[in-house]
Amino acid sequence: MTAGSGSGRGVRRKVDDLGRIVIPASMRRVLGIIEGDELEVRLAGDTVSLAKPRTTCTFCDSPDDLSEVLNRPVCWSCVAAVRARGREGR
Ligand SMILES: [Zn+2]
Incomplete structure (x- = not known):
């Protein structure tokens, strides 16, 4: 078995009662996302993706x-x- 570095494995986060999840600070830092930024939410199959527009x-x-x-x-x-x-x- 491999550790599966890279694709596929993500960080698990719980959705709160309003449907929100927290994007890990390390990922926000990589993308330069700060409070108040808009993100594009997309649904593709069973995957929800967030992207900086x-x-x-x-x-x-x-x-x-x-x-x-x-x-x-x-x-x-x-x-x-x-x-x-x-x-x-x-
Ligand atoms: Zn052009």
Whole structure:
């Protein structure tokens, strides 16, 4: 039998009467989660996952070099691509 390091094994936490569980401090530290942060809760099969919502480009999902266009995050290279296309169209 192996000790099963890594995937599969998690920390056990009890759910309280309001359905809350405590995320271990060590995990919060790794992800930089602090009080008041929002987390995305997802259900996949019988697994509930918590993730830090990431802002990514509306078009290509890149998390880098984002700027806002019409209140949506768009990365620099998509902004450049849209601009180039606009110029071609005329
Ligand atoms: Zn993009």
